[in-house]
Amino acid sequence: LGFRLASWPGVLAGLAGLSLPGAFLVVAAFKFFNLGNPRVASFFKGMSIGSMVLVAVLCAKIGGGLLTQGLPLRRDLRAMARVALAAAVATAYWMGLPIQWLLLFGAASGLALELAL
Amino acid sequence: VNAAVPIQIFLTFLKISFISFGGVVGVLPVLERMVVVDHQWMTHEAFIQSYVLAQFAPGPNVALCPLLGYRIAGWPGFAAGFFGIFGPPLLIMGVAYVVYHRYRDVALVKRVERSLRPLVLGLVASSGAQIWWAQTSATGHAAWVTRGLAFALTVGGYLLLRQKRVQSLLLIVAVGIIWVGVIPT
Numbered sequence: 249l250g251f252r253l254a255s256w257p258g259v260l261a262g263l264a265g266l267s268l269p270g271a272f273l274v275v276a277a278f279k280f281f282n283l284g285n286p287r288v289a290s291f292f293k294g295m296s297i298g299s300m301v302l303v304a305v306l307c308a309k310i311g312g313g314l315l316t317q318g319l320p321l322r323r324d325l326r327a328m329a330r331v332a333l334a335a336a337v338a339t340a341y342w343m344g345l346p347i348q349w350l351l352l353f354g355a356a357s358g359l360a361l362e363l364a365l
Numbered sequence: 366v367n368a369a370v371p372i373q374i375f376l377t378f379l380k381i382s383f384i385s386f387g388g389v390v391g392v393l394p395v396l397e398r399m400v401v402v403d404h405q406w407m408t409h410e411a412f413i414q415s416y417v418l419a420q421f422a423p424g425p426n427v428a429l430c431p432l433l434g435y436r437i438a439g440w441p442g443f444a445a446g447f448f449g450i451f452g453p454p455l456l457i458m459g460v461a462y463v464v465y466h467r468y469r470d471v472a473l474v475k476r477v478e479r480s481l482r483p484l485v486l487g488l489v490a491s492s493g494a495q496i497w498w499a500q501t502s503a504t505g506h507a508a509w510v511t512r513g514l515a516f517a518l519t520v521g522g523y524l525l526l527r528q529k530r531v532q533s534l535l536l537i538v539a540v541g542i543i544w545v546g547v548i549p550t
Contacts, residue, residue: 251459267447277418289550298522298538303489333487351484358482361483
């Protein structure tokens with residue numbers, strides 16, 4: 249948006265306005281909390297599990313909305329293929345495949361899939 | 366702090382920024398591997414704590430990177446993390462916007478965008494699962510208590526969020542409070 253409104257100075261203004269306050273706020277929060285305290289550490293561990301719930305919801309949204317576009321899987325071959333590819337990527341990442349290979353494989357397979365179906 | 370460290374932080378986050386699509390979640394394990402395992406700048410616990418803190422920041426969720434930089438090397442690290450993670454995408458976006466705006470209605474461009482969705486979903490799901498698994502591994506308590514509680518909280522939180530009965534940040538804090546109540550250390 250900054251670029252659209254004011255070219256490259258707009259990009260810098262957008263970056264400073266959008267990102268710097270949050271970054272400073274996070275550092276301030278870090279200095280405020282005593283993360284060495286076991287109870288505080290346990291609280292943060294619980295919150296990290298809570299934030300993974302958001303990741304699960306995000307995955308469900310991407311899976312349901314963007315991959316299958318709301319159609320039942322068994323009725324749409326393309327949706328089934330996309331979900332299978334996402335599962336393959338997730339498994340390969342879990343198994344420790346280097347990210348460069350994964351990106352290459354995932355992007356190439358996804359493109360092949362879209363062009364073939 | 367060694368003067369070379371901020372430069373290393375900058376280069377590390379620069380690499381991450383080139384493969385970070387849709388926020389930092391998709392590259393969290395890679396970021397952790399670089400920061401915790403390769404460079405040994407901090408522990409796994411410290412890394413996850415930073416990630417959780419960054420969730421509470423307004424703005425893009427890559428606020429994690431300036432915080433990691435700060436924890437590693439103070440304010441020079443903060444600057445290195447900030448410009449390392451934000452710099453390249455801004456430059457690329459500026460150039461790509463001009464190109465994309467011109468060709469955005471071309472069918473092939475739309476298909477390329479669609480073709481990347483399974484990749485993004487796979488990365489996000491896998492990184493989320495890896496963090497969940499690492500965070501819920503047995504501590505002082507019996508392993509099944511830790512993982513069972515985490516599973517119950519995750520499923521319950523998921524259902525509440527999907528039905529929009531609770532705000533996301535409130536849910537994170539609530540899970541934190543329940544967790545520290547059951548497993549205080």
